[in-house]
Amino acid sequence: MVTGDSRAEITQRLRDIARDLLERGEVDVFIGYEEGSLPLRTTPAFITRPDDVSRLTWGALCENNLATYLPKFEGRVGVVVKGCDVRALVNLIVEKQIARDQVKIVGVPCQGVIDRRKLAGAVGEGPPVRSVEETDGFIIVRGSGFEKTIPVQEMLSPACATCVHPVPVLYDLLAGDEARSRGACPREDAFAEVERFAGRNVEDRFAYFAREIERCIECYACRQACPLCYCPECFVDRQSPKWVGRWRDLSDKMVFHLGRVLHTAGRCADCGACRRACPAGIDLRLLSKQMEKDALEFFGHEPGTDLEAAPVLATYRREDPDDFIL
Amino acid sequence: MQASCAQPRMGVYVCHCGLNIAGVVDVEAVRDSARALEGVVVARDNKYTCSEVGQKTIADDIRDLGLDRVVIASCSPRLHEKTFRGVLEKCGMNPFLLEMANIREQCSWVHSGDSAAATEKAKALVRSAVARARLLSPLSRSEGRVVPKVMVVGGGVAGISAALYLGNMGIKTYLVEREPSIGGHMAMLDKTFPTLDCSLCILSPKMVEVAENENIQVLSYSEVEKVEGQVGDFRVQVRRRARYVDEAKCVGCGDCAAKCPVRVPDEFNRNMGERKAIYIPFPQAIPPAYAIDAEHCRYLTQGKCRVCEKVCERGAVVFDQTDRVETVEVGAIVVATGFRPYDASKKPQYGYGRYPNVITSLDFERIICADGPTHGKLKRPGDQATPGRIAFIQCVGSRDEHGHDGAGAYCSRVCCMITAKQAFMVKEKHPDSEVYVYYTDMRTAGKGFEEFYQRGRGEGIVFVRGKPGEVREEEGGSLRITSEDADSGCILDLSFDMVVLAVGLTPPEGLVDLAQRLNLSRSADGFLMEGHPKLRPFETSIDGIYLAGCVQFPKDIPDSVAQAGGAAAVAAATCSRQKIEMDPLGPVIDEDLCIGCRLCEMLCPYGAIKVEKTDRGYKARSIEVACKGCGVCGASCSARAITMKHYSNDQIVAQTRALLEVS
Numbered sequence: 001m002v003t004g005d006s007r008a009e010i011t012q013r014l015r016d017i018a019r020d021l022l023e024r025g026e027v028d029v030f031i032g033y034e035e036g037s038l039p040l041r042t043t044p045a046f047i048t049r050p051d052d053v054s055r056l057t058w059g060a061l062c063e064n065n066l067a068t069y070l071p072k073f074e075g076r077v078g079v080v081v082k083g084c085d086v087r088a089l090v091n092l093i094v095e096k097q098i099a100r101d102q103v104k105i106v107g108v109p110c111q112g113v114i115d116r117r118k119l120a121g122a123v124g125e126g127p128p129v130r131s132v133e134e135t136d137g138f139i140i141v142r143g144s145g146f147e148k149t150i151p152v153q154e155m156l157s158p159a160c161a162t163c164v165h166p167v168p169v170l171y172d173l174l175a176g177d178e179a180r181s182r183g184a185c186p187r188e189d190a191f192a193e194v195e196r197f198a199g200r201n202v203e204d205r206f207a208y209f210a211r212e213i214e215r216c217i218e219c220y221a222c223r224q225a226c227p228l229c230y231c232p233e234c235f236v237d238r239q240s241p242k243w244v245g246r247w248r249d250l251s252d253k254m255v256f257h258l259g260r261v262l263h264t265a266g267r268c269a270d271c272g273a274c275r276r277a278c279p280a281g282i283d284l285r286l287l288s289k290q291m292e293k294d295a296l297e298f299f300g301h302e303p304g305t306d307l308e309a310a311p312v313l314a315t316y317r318r319e320d321p322d323d324f325i326l
Numbered sequence: 327m328q329a330s331c332a333q334p335r336m337g338v339y340v341c342h343c344g345l346n347i348a349g350v351v352d353v354e355a356v357r358d359s360a361r362a363l364e365g366v367v368v369a370r371d372n373k374y375t376c377s378e379v380g381q382k383t384i385a386d387d388i389r390d391l392g393l394d395r396v397v398i399a400s401c402s403p404r405l406h407e408k409t410f411r412g413v414l415e416k417c418g419m420n421p422f423l424l425e426m427a428n429i430r431e432q433c434s435w436v437h438s439g440d441s442a443a444a445t446e447k448a449k450a451l452v453r454s455a456v457a458r459a460r461l462l463s464p465l466s467r468s469e470g471r472v473v474p475k476v477m478v479v480g481g482g483v484a485g486i487s488a489a490l491y492l493g494n495m496g497i498k499t500y501l502v503e504r505e506p507s508i509g510g511h512m513a514m515l516d517k518t519f520p521t522l523d524c525s526l527c528i529l530s531p532k533m534v535e536v537a538e539n540e541n542i543q544v545l546s547y548s549e550v551e552k553v554e555g556q557v558g559d560f561r562v563q564v565r566r567r568a569r570y571v572d573e574a575k576c577v578g579c580g581d582c583a584a585k586c587p588v589r590v591p592d593e594f595n596r597n598m599g600e601r602k603a604i605y606i607p608f609p610q611a612i613p614p615a616y617a618i619d620a621e622h623c624r625y626l627t628q629g630k631c632r633v634c635e636k637v638c639e640r641g642a643v644v645f646d647q648t649d650r651v652e653t654v655e656v657g658a659i660v661v662a663t664g665f666r667p668y669d670a671s672k673k674p675q676y677g678y679g680r681y682p683n684v685i686t687s688l689d690f691e692r693i694i695c696a697d698g699p700t701h702g703k704l705k706r707p708g709d710q711a712t713p714g715r716i717a718f719i720q721c722v723g724s725r726d727e728h729g730h731d732g733a734g735a736y737c738s739r740v741c742c743m744i745t746a747k748q749a750f751m752v753k754e755k756h757p758d759s760e761v762y763v764y765y766t767d768m769r770t771a772g773k774g775f776e777e778f779y780q781r782g783r784g785e786g787i788v789f790v791r792g793k794p795g796e797v798r799e800e801e802g803g804s805l806r807i808t809s810e811d812a813d814s815g816c817i818l819d820l821s822f823d824m825v826v827l828a829v830g831l832t833p834p835e836g837l838v839d840l841a842q843r844l845n846l847s848r849s850a851d852g853f854l855m856e857g858h859p860k861l862r863p864f865e866t867s868i869d870g871i872y873l874a875g876c877v878q879f880p881k882d883i884p885d886s887v888a889q890a891g892g893a894a895a896v897a898a899a900t901c902s903r904q905k906i907e908m909d910p911l912g913p914v915i916d917e918d919l920c921i922g923c924r925l926c927e928m929l930c931p932y933g934a935i936k937v938e939k940t941d942r943g944y945k946a947r948s949i950e951v952a953c954k955g956c957g958v959c960g961a962s963c964s965a966r967a968i969t970m971k972h973y974s975n976d977q978i979v980a981q982t983r984a985l986l987e988v989s
Contacts, residue, residue, distance in 0.1 A: 095925075232921065
């Protein structure tokens with residue numbers, strides 16, 4: 001197993017970088033992670049004073065995609081990104097939601113983040129977790145009268161398993177050693193899951209989605225968490241014309257989820273934010289992953305890896321394939 | 327966006343169009359189903375809604391019944407939308423409160439085999455039109471300026487004629503030509519049928535007239551790069567390729583070419599002779615200035631030489647010229663970019679390009695021309711011997727139903743007469759020679775054409791009905807053709823000294839790109855599509871852009887000149903207008919929703935959207951005069967901030983919903 005820089009080392013480097021950027025006035029705000037008020041949770045930290053950099057932390061629980069916050073800032077921003085986060089950030093630059101020179105990208109060679117649902121399963125039912133300690137490769141959770149040591153590798157988010165770019169494709173500063181990131185998933189394996197799924201028959205696949213999407217409570221947390229869902233008015237909120245009803249009806253839920261997937265097709269780089277945000281635990285990645293695969297296969301486009309690439313589904317080239325059009 | 331809260335009062339008019347619609351669709355049933363729709367005050371059927379009577383019925387109803395929406399179910403809006411909008415306007419109604427359902431092109435004509443289903447579809451189309459009409463809003467037209475200038479693209483005989491007609495009307499005209507000289511293919515011809523006038527003798531006075539006409543500016547060695555704007559107000563970017571010779575200073579003395587050390591095949595002589603790297607395509611060229619072929623010039627390719635610069639007494643050679651892009655404002659554009667002769671080497675069975683003595687009809691013109699590589703002596707290219715036996719093969723690249731190898735299924739119209747002329751000229755120069763013409767049909771429709779053809783027959787030219795399968799080369803460079811003579815049923819196996827392939831006319835090089843830049847449609851044969859095959863032969867689908875000559879379809883010189891006259895007339899009519907009223911079809915941008923992603927700006931084919939910085943961030947703004955209402959911005963807007971004025975989402979959704987309702 002590849003061992004990374006220790007999380008303490010990276011934390012220290014992030015703090016140094018943040019202090020440096022803030023002191024030299026290169027950024028107005030630095031966005032990173034800090035410990036949450038509950039164990040097992042980190043929360044975004046918006047640091048504006050050099051003295052506050054000690055709040056910053058790093059670890060396998062730093063799961064949120066901080067690029068989501070960028071379009072909200074006018075000034076210059078420093079932001080901590082993992083390999084997947086930066087691809088959303090690249091998209092935001094391509095889509096003119098943030099200017100390249102407005103943002104200092106602080107990359108972290110990613111070692112994978114923890115899937116809290118998996119972790120909760122591993123901890124099991126019982127008294128609540130009171131504290132958590134993260135050592136290299138392991139997570140130790142403690143509650144009243146129990147302690148469990150769990151290997152991080154077994155708890156990784158499913159998106160991490162298929163991650164092709166654990167080292168950010170674009171950064172100004174890198175906090176950590178590239179060579180010590182989590183090994184990249186070979187591209188040919190990245191879509192194994194969707195390929196397996198696509199191999200099933202149509203009825204099966206539809207039944208699977210119906211079962212998943214049936215559980216949707218239309219809270220739109222996935223949309224809120226998504227770094228690429230920044231429309232001032234989402235199509236599901238439109239009253240005229242009213243594209244989607246709010247009748248807790250499977251077809252309405254389907255329209256929302258299919259709409260969401262299509263609206264992020266060719267843009268989504270599978271950071272997994274939507275899946276993490278979903279309170280119903282719906283498998284929101286499968287369709288998005290299929291879109292990522294299609295974008296690559298049909299148009300040679302890998303979302304969020306090229307600042308110069310035009311939005312793939314909004315543009316047309318004569319050599320674009322059209323044999324998938326019915 | 328809704329006009330009023332009150333229930334609109336709608337009138338629906340279902341047209342029989344004689345039997346065009348009524349022959350398939352049960353018009354009365356469609357009328358009755360429309361009558362039952364909400365908001366429909368009156369529904370009628372008319373024999374011809376576009377007729378005087380039909381229009382009066384609508385006008386009367388508007389007045390008597392107080393209609394505020396009119397729905398007409400008839401032909402395509404492309405035909406009569408203007409007519410019916412006019413009716414509304416005359417009655418004091420806003421013309422944009424009209425909606426049309428196309429139950430002819432999109433219903434009766436395509437479903438002639440199934441009346442019942444066609445009737446149901448017509449009902450649905452009317453229902454859908456009524457649903458949209460309910461949501462229509464009154465709109466006002468904006469006015470655009472008219473630049474009273476015209477650009478003619480292409481300087482062949484059609485372009486030259488169009489420019490002269492326009493210039494003589496006092497209209498400032500730019501004549502854009504890709505080559506260093508105007509003249510086109512006509513300048514390459516030796517004689518013209520059926521009168522046997524010397525081609526350049528009748529063309530060059532016209533070329534001189536172009537040069538001398540103060541209203542005409544020739545932009546030679548130039549190409550159209552980009553076109554923006556609309557009828558009355560086009561902005562055309564023209565790339566003026568570096569000629570490396572100052573047109574104003576060059577007097578065409580030829581000292582430069584005499585000293586130029588680089589010899590290249592002369593394309594004007596179909597590569598049969600040579601020219602220098604600094605050259606004038608032919609002595610009568612307009613502008614009468616030399617040009618440097620940058621691909622072959624020794625200085626420009628290898629950095630050493632500049633002999634021409636040294637010998638030019640007038641200092642006309644300027645090596646520091648570069649390509650430059652000029653923007654020209656015009657009110658109308660005439661496209662006259664001509665044709666390209668079919669590439670006969672794509673028919674390997676005839677050996678063009680492999681057998682030196684197989685030539686095309688255009689090669690023949692150069693060989694027989696006094697100014698050509700043989701100075702008018704009939705010599706075959708292989709060994710410069712005078713051919714005593716010559717065969718012509720017709721329809722090479724024309725009337726080819728397989729359409730392989732870039733060949734057209736159409737008849738190129740001019741090749742029969744070209745061959746009749748060329749065969750006649752051979753006989754004239756060498757009465758003893760034997761001339762065979764292998765033809766499919768001899769098509770000689772035109773003033774004096776048939777008489778000319780019969781004269782050729784009288785001179786002993788042998789016309790064989792049959793299309794040879796192949797031409798084989800024999801020792802000594804002669805060529806053997808075995809072919810059936812369909813009239814006698816005999817197989818003819820003959821040897822010739824030279825074979826001339828009568829190549830067809832195909833769309834000119836780069837037409838696909840040009841059409842795209844001008845947003846013009848092409849017909850199935852690849853040529854540009856006219857506005858209407860019978861009634862609008864000079865116009866195109868784009869207002870203000872007109873056609874002349876072979877770019878629309880192969881035609882002979884008189885027809886090209888005639889079309890040029892027509893195109894000049896319509897272009898002049900456009901330029902004589904004081905202002906252009908523009909339909910309000912553009913986008914309305916909701917700046918609260920706009921996220922400044924610039925997608926619309928990037929995709930707009932007309933440069934009609936610009937994103938500007940505002941105090942609330944970047945917002946898209948529409949440039950009304952440049953907009954053509956295509957709707958790309960509305961469809962692409964990821965934030966749904968763009969609504970098309972006359973095709974709002976509400977309207978389209980209502981229309982779609984109504985269409986999908988089960989009746």
